[in-house]
Amino acid sequence: xxxxxxxxxxxxxxxxxxxxxxxxxxxxxxxxxxxxxxxxxxxxxxxxxxxxxxxxxxxxxxxxxxxxxxxxxxxxxxxxxxxxxxxxxxxxxxxxxxxxxxxxxxxxxxxxxxxxxxxxxxxxxxxxxxxxxxxxxxxxxxxxxxxxxxxxxxxxxxxxxxxxxxxxxxxxxxxxxxxxxxxxxxxxxxxxxxxxxxxxxxxxxxxxxxxxxxxxxxxxxxxxxxxxxxxxxx
Amino acid sequence: xxxxxxxxxxxxxxxxxxxxxxxxxxxxxxxxxxxxxxxxxxxxxxxxxxxxxxxxxxxxxxxxxxxxxxxxxxxxxxxxxxxxxxxxxxxxxxxxxxxxxxxxxxxxxxxxxxxxxxxxxxxxxxxxxxxxxxxxxxxxxxxxxxxxxxxxxxxxxxxxxxxxxxxxxxxxxxxxxxxxxxxxxxxxxxxxxxxxxxxxxxxxxxxxxxxxxxxxxxxxxxxxxxxxxxxxxxxxxxxxxxxxxxxxxxxxxxxxxxxxxxxxxxxxxxxxxxxxxxxxxxxxxxxxxxxxxxxxxxxxxxxxxxxxxxxxxxxxxxxxxxxxxxxxxxxxxxxxxxxxxxx
Numbered sequence: 001x002x003x004x005x006x007x008x009x010x011x012x013x014x015x016x017x018x019x020x021x022x023x024x025x026x027x028x029x030x031x032x033x034x035x036x037x038x039x040x041x042x043x044x045x046x047x048x049x050x051x052x053x054x055x056x057x058x059x060x061x062x063x064x065x066x067x068x069x070x071x072x073x074x075x076x077x078x079x080x081x082x083x084x085x086x087x088x089x090x091x092x093x094x095x096x097x098x099x100x101x102x103x104x105x106x107x108x109x110x111x112x113x114x115x116x117x118x119x120x121x122x123x124x125x126x127x128x129x130x131x132x133x134x135x136x137x138x139x140x141x142x143x144x145x146x147x148x149x150x151x152x153x154x155x156x157x158x159x160x161x162x163x164x165x166x167x168x169x170x171x172x173x174x175x176x177x178x179x180x181x182x183x184x185x186x187x188x189x190x191x192x193x194x195x196x197x198x199x200x201x202x203x204x205x206x207x208x209x210x211x212x213x214x215x216x217x218x219x220x221x222x223x224x225x226x227x228x229x230x231x232x233x234x
Numbered sequence: 235x236x237x238x239x240x241x242x243x244x245x246x247x248x249x250x251x252x253x254x255x256x257x258x259x260x261x262x263x264x265x266x267x268x269x270x271x272x273x274x275x276x277x278x279x280x281x282x283x284x285x286x287x288x289x290x291x292x293x294x295x296x297x298x299x300x301x302x303x304x305x306x307x308x309x310x311x312x313x314x315x316x317x318x319x320x321x322x323x324x325x326x327x328x329x330x331x332x333x334x335x336x337x338x339x340x341x342x343x344x345x346x347x348x349x350x351x352x353x354x355x356x357x358x359x360x361x362x363x364x365x366x367x368x369x370x371x372x373x374x375x376x377x378x379x380x381x382x383x384x385x386x387x388x389x390x391x392x393x394x395x396x397x398x399x400x401x402x403x404x405x406x407x408x409x410x411x412x413x414x415x416x417x418x419x420x421x422x423x424x425x426x427x428x429x430x431x432x433x434x435x436x437x438x439x440x441x442x443x444x445x446x447x448x449x450x451x452x453x454x455x456x457x458x459x460x461x462x463x464x465x466x467x468x469x470x471x472x473x474x475x476x477x478x479x480x481x482x483x484x485x486x487x488x489x490x491x492x493x494x495x496x497x498x499x500x501x502x503x504x505x506x507x508x509x510x511x512x513x514x515x516x517x518x519x520x521x522x523x524x525x526x527x528x529x530x531x532x533x534x535x536x537x538x539x540x541x542x543x544x545x546x547x548x549x550x551x552x553x554x555x556x557x558x559x560x561x562x563x564x565x566x567x568x569x570x571x572x573x574x575x576x577x
Contacts, residue, residue, distance in 0.1 A: 129281045130320035132307035134334025134382055144333070148324035 007201055014181045015189040016208060018100065019166055022185060026104035026165035027112075031158055033105075034112030039142060041113075042120050053117075060110035064170025067106055071175045075099070099176030100183050108165040112157045119153020120146055159220040163213060237261070237291050237386065237418055241277050241284035250274065250442040253287075256418075262433025262450060263422045264465050270442040271422040275388045278420070279314045280307035291418070292385050313384035317391045319375035321363035327374050328359045334382045349377040353411065368396060369404055376411055387412070389421040393428060405431065426467050430454060438462040460503045460576045468574060469508040469546040474501050488543055489523045493570045505574030508538075508548040513556075513563035522565040541566070 041052055059067050075082045075093035085091040093099045123146060131141035147154065169187040176183040178192060186205050193201045240253040250270040265271040276282040278289055280296065288298040291312070296305050321330050331349050335342045350356060353373040363371060372392070379387060392408065393401045405428060412419055423429050429436060429450065436450040438461065446453060446462030457463035460471060472486035474497075482497050483490045484504050491504065514522055525541040537554050539547040547566060549557060557563075 124318065124320065126316045126318060126320040127322060129276075129279070129307070130314065130316060130322075131333070132281070133279050133310070133312055133314040134378065135308045135311075135336070136334055137308065145322050145324075149322070151324065 004200060004204070007204065011201070011204065012180065015184050015186045015205070018097070018182075018184060019186040020212070022097070022100045022104050022168075022172075023162050023166035025101050026108055026168075027158060027162040029101070029105050030109040030112040030161045030165070034109055034157065034161070035116050035147065035154065037113045038116035038120055039146075041117055056113050057110050059106050060114075064103075064107055064168065065174060068103065068171035068174030071099075071103060071106065071171060075102070075175065094175060095177045095179060095183065097176070097183055100172055100185060103171035103175045104165040104168040107168050107171050108161045111164055112161040115157025115160065116150065116154050119150035119157070122153070123149050155220055159217055162216055166212065167209065236293070237278075237420075239274070239278065239287075239289050241274070241287035241289065241297075243273065243277065243282070243284045243286075245273075248442055250284075252439065252442075252444060254437055254444060254447060256435050258433075258435040259416075259418055260432060260434045261418065261420045262429035262436045263420065263439060264424070264426060264429050264436060265422075265439035266424055266465065269439045271439050272390055274439070275314070275390050275420065275422050278310075278386070279312045279388055280305060280310050281314075294385070311383075311385045313379035313382060313387040315375055315379060315387065315389045315392055317394060319363075319371045321371060321374055321378075323363055326360050326362060327355055327366070330363065330374055331378045331381050333378065345381055349381045352380075353377040368400055369407065372404055372408065373411070376408070380415070385417050387415065387417065387419045389419065391423055392421070394424070426454075426465065438465050440465070457505070457574060458577060460505065463503075463505040463574055463576055467507065468505045469548075470506040470544075471576075472504045472506075474504050476501060486543065487523060487545065489521070489568070491521050491568055491570070491573060493573060495570070495575075498575055500577060501575050503576040505576050506568060507572065507574075508546040509550065510569055510572040511547045512567040512569060513549075513553070514565040514567050515560060515563050518565055519567070521568040521570055523568065524565055527562060 037052075037056055041049055041056070044052060072094065073079060075085070077083055077086050077092070077094065082093065085093065091098065093102060127145055127149065128141055131145055132138075136144070167187050168185070169191065172183070172185060173188055173191075178184050178188040184192075186209055190202050190205045190209075193205075236255065236257045238255040241250065242252075243250045248270070250273050252270065252274050263271045263274065273282055277284050278291075278296070283304060284297065284299070286299050288300075289296045291310075295301070295303050296310050296312075297303060322333060325333065328346050328350070331346045332342050335345055337345075346359075350359060353376060355370070355373060355377060358366065358370060358374075363374065366374065389408075393405060396404060409432065421429065421432050433450050436447065436453045437444055438446045438453070438457070438459075440461040445465070446457055446459050448458075453462065454466050457466050457468065463471070470487075472484035475483040475485055476497055476499065477483060477490070479496045480494065481490060481492050482501070482504070487504075518524070523545075525543075525545065528540045528542050530540065531538040535551050537549045537557070539549065541547055545566075
């Protein structure tokens, strides 16, 4: 017990903030990109749909290290695109916090996209037609009718995206590395201290992660629960 | 008030080929499910695009393939009442009504209040569609359409999902609500009673083309084609061997019928409605048929007899008592003024 207090006193909390910041930014990006992609795919012809859907879902199916491999190929400064980004805009991705965000976004995005898409495909197409015959623009129909009606599905997609982004390990460690105070996320911290045999510190971080996860899911259920009150119970 | 439609659309093996024009305020389209009647409405609204043809409402061209005109649904000013009403589930009644409105906030609010009052929705403004009864939902859907002041209102099977009791009341309610609407209303249905009650002019659609059209009551009296007769509820048909202008043999019924009306030379079928038979006890006269009773069905207000050779005879309540008293008749009589001459 005393040993734990000692550790807690001297604990570097930076992984917590890095993880939460990364999770939030990646979730916000995935939220808009996911909804946008879902809309495109729902409207696409069946052939196109299959191809685009395959590409967008790939990061979820592949091992994160494979995604990490591709991200490194793309963003490494020894590769054309990475070099271009750095030379033209001064963006450094590898071994930076930006890398954390990109890795987390790529891995978590499919969850947002798939949930948003499933929710949109459930919507009665007559709602769209009704909106159109009432003179509403397609953009207005989308934001005022489709998104709210798909609300519960989009909310659950957001929870899962945040949870996934928060815990991302494989692609992040390859792209962003584990630089304490910069790219060292909780997941990476846990892996690192376990390698040193420091189960106590690892345990503290595990508890922190679990608390965050519970709070997030509880909050989101509260929000989507309110929205769902007009939907029947089983 | 006028509408002109001439459209063709191919869907797999199905060809929709509809052409009509009408100046009536209330037009009905009758057809079995899958005959293309909904597709016709959707083409008028711009939800579906025909392969060929044109659509004109009140002198505005909505669609013309040759002139490459195809207005978006948003620009057509056509109101569409969906079978399930398609109310926006996350919007309150007020917001649903205001959904298509443009203008300032106060203008919109005034319009919504006017509609709420007109459609007796007071007190329900803040409710969500899921918290409304079927009748209230219909009123909201109609208020939402009327708020937008469309040139035409299209009703797509508005009653087919309702139970019998509600159906009758909502039909009446809908007619009352539409009574002071000046534009054209087109209602599509597979139910002849609904359309008989609603429409001034009727189009009968069968397998993608118009089988008959005309003034509604007249069309029920004289459906002209066999398909139209069947869709308007005629149950009995027989092939015809015409003898002379007033005599013809009904081959499938095994009876020779005489009429004072002239039988057209191109007649192919006789039709006879199941309610029009007259029971006869005693001696056989002209236009009478001897039959064998095959089976019968008891309904709350009706009795249905199925006679050999393949004839349906529906007897209404007041006549049932007579039948119970006197037993089955010896013959049924075809009233000559009720015989339908069909092509």
